[in-house]
Amino acid sequence: MVVGCLQGDCHYISGNIRARARVERVLAILGKIGIGGERLRMFNLSAGEGGKFAAFAREFVDSIREQGPSPVNLVRAGSGQPAEAEGGR
Amino acid sequence: MITGTEKPIEEILAMVEPYQRLILAGCHGCVTVCRVGGAKEVQVLASTLRLAREAAGRPLEIHEVSLERQCDPEYVEKLRGLVGGYQAVLSIACGAGIQFLAEKFPATPLLPGINTGFLGVTVRQGEWSERCQGCGDCILHLTGGICPVTRCAKSLFHGPCGGSVRGSCEVDKEIPCGWQLIIDRLEALGQMENYGRLKPCKGWSSARDGGPRRIIREDML
Numbered sequence: 001m002v003v004g005c006l007q008g009d010c011h012y013i014s015g016n017i018r019a020r021a022r023v024e025r026v027l028a029i030l031g032k033i034g035i036g037g038e039r040l041r042m043f044n045l046s047a048g049e050g051g052k053f054a055a056f057a058r059e060f061v062d063s064i065r066e067q068g069p070s071p072v073n074l075v076r077a078g079s080g081q082p083a084e085a086e087g088g089r
Numbered sequence: 090m091i092t093g094t095e096k097p098i099e100e101i102l103a104m105v106e107p108y109q110r111l112i113l114a115g116c117h118g119c120v121t122v123c124r125v126g127g128a129k130e131v132q133v134l135a136s137t138l139r140l141a142r143e144a145a146g147r148p149l150e151i152h153e154v155s156l157e158r159q160c161d162p163e164y165v166e167k168l169r170g171l172v173g174g175y176q177a178v179l180s181i182a183c184g185a186g187i188q189f190l191a192e193k194f195p196a197t198p199l200l201p202g203i204n205t206g207f208l209g210v211t212v213r214q215g216e217w218s219e220r221c222q223g224c225g226d227c228i229l230h231l232t233g234g235i236c237p238v239t240r241c242a243k244s245l246f247h248g249p250c251g252g253s254v255r256g257s258c259e260v261d262k263e264i265p266c267g268w269q270l271i272i273d274r275l276e277a278l279g280q281m282e283n284y285g286r287l288k289p290c291k292g293w294s295s296a297r298d299g300g301p302r303r304i305i306r307e308d309m310l
Contacts, residue, residue, distance in 0.1 A: 032098050033141035071144035082146030 001060045002042040003053065009046065016044060035070055038063065090119035091183040092206035092217045093126060101134070101179070102141055104200045105149065108176045113138075113202070114168065114190070115155035116182035123217055125203050126181035128155040134181065134202060159186025165193050172197045225295030225302065231283045233274030238291075240267030246291045248272075248284070 002023050004016035023042040031037035041063075043056045068074075075082055105111060113135050120126025135151045142149035152175060157164040159182035172178060172194045180187040181202035191199040207219040224238050238244045242260040249268035252259025256269045275281050295302075 029098060029137050030140075033102070033137060034144050035140055072140060075143060075146050082144065 001057065002040070003056075004042060004044050006044050006046050020044075035072065036067060038067065039070065090122050090209065090211075091185070092123045092209045092219075093120050093181075093183055093203040094206055095125055096202060096204055098137060098141070101138070101200075101202055105138060105142075105177070105179060108149070109147075110150045110152075110175045111200075112152045112154060112168070112171060112175045112178045114159065114178055114180045114182065115153075116157075116159045116180075116186050117155055118158045118160070118182070118186075120182055120186075120203065122211070123206075124215075126183070130181055131155055134179075156182075159183075160189050162189075162193070165189060168194070223296075224291075224293070226292060228288070231286055232271045233278055233280065233283075235267065235271045235274055237267055237271060240265075240270060242267075246287055 002019065004019050005011070007016060010016040020042055023040065027037040027040050030040060041060055043053075045053050045056070069077070071082070113131050115121070115126050115128055115131035117127060120130075121128070124130065131153050135153050138149055139151060152171065154168065154171070156167060159165060159180060168178070168190070175197070177198040177200055178190055178194070179200040179202045180190055182190075183203075184201070184205040187199055187201050191197075206217070208221040208223060209217045209219045212218045219239055221236060222239050222244075229236060237246055241249075242258050242264065243250060245268065249266055249272075250259075253266040253269055254262075256266055258264040258266045272281075272284065275283055
């Protein structure tokens with residue numbers, strides 16, 4: 001979970017927009033290699049939005065729990081079918 | 090610089106599929122500047138490949154290394170003691186660097202981790218644009234510092250073709266007509282007389298048409 005400041009309100013002007021572009025790139029990579037892009041999310045919040053932050057964190061934790069352990073952890077634990085990346089063997 | 094672009098991860102995964110131990114080699118030269126083959130990209134690609142292969146139940150051991158330049162023998166030599174312990178080298182240098190490694194280490198399979206692009210410039214962060222085709226016979230002093238070989242889609246030498254429309258090339262409206270750029274700049278420089286001084290015909294013997302080129306500097310041998 002990556003949290004950046006609100007769009008248009010970044011101390012580094014466009015730092016949060018660039019960060020989002022980079023997060024989206026990582027998300028695409030995770031999707032392509034079979035780990036699942038939905039394991040990474042970016043939220044934009046101000047420092048004063050504690051309640052919203054807590055809600056986003058809960059939502060994200062629920063989503064991760066729903067997805068279960070990552071394919072890497074399943075393979076390490078010897079209890080999962082190996083994931084197949086796009087492009088396959 | 091020599092530019093490059095990432096290869097699709099699926100393509101790289103298919104390339105490395107037969108291997109369990111490999112070297113991933115970056116280059117601190119051009120490909121670092123265009124953010125496709127430097128030390129940082131070595132780390133990102135190595136992590137991606139490790140994750141993908143581990144998730145697939147076929148772990149991959151990767152030795153990460155970044156050479157000062159993969160196109161110079163003194164830096165390439167640094168790999169010599171290392172390559173024997175690995176099954177292949179995945180290089181994210183330009184095509185020249187990858188081929189140089191292949192020449193130096195003939196017993197080791199070399200895999201290209203990027204697609205090499207063109208000789209170009211950084212227009213802004215994240216955008217690169219072609220400027221030179223290395224034709225071996227530079228005439229930029231006559232064309233306002235703008236290369237007709239590269240900037241004109243047809244590499245014309247004597248002015249724009251009929252496809253130049255309101256300053257754009259017929260190939261793509263986003264591409265400025267190279268000859269429009271040249272004439273505008275010659276006018277701005279007060280050098281329009283250069284337009285008539287272009288060579289009657291362009292000699293291509295110094296370009297790629299004669300096969301792979303080489304440069305020999307007797308004073309440096």
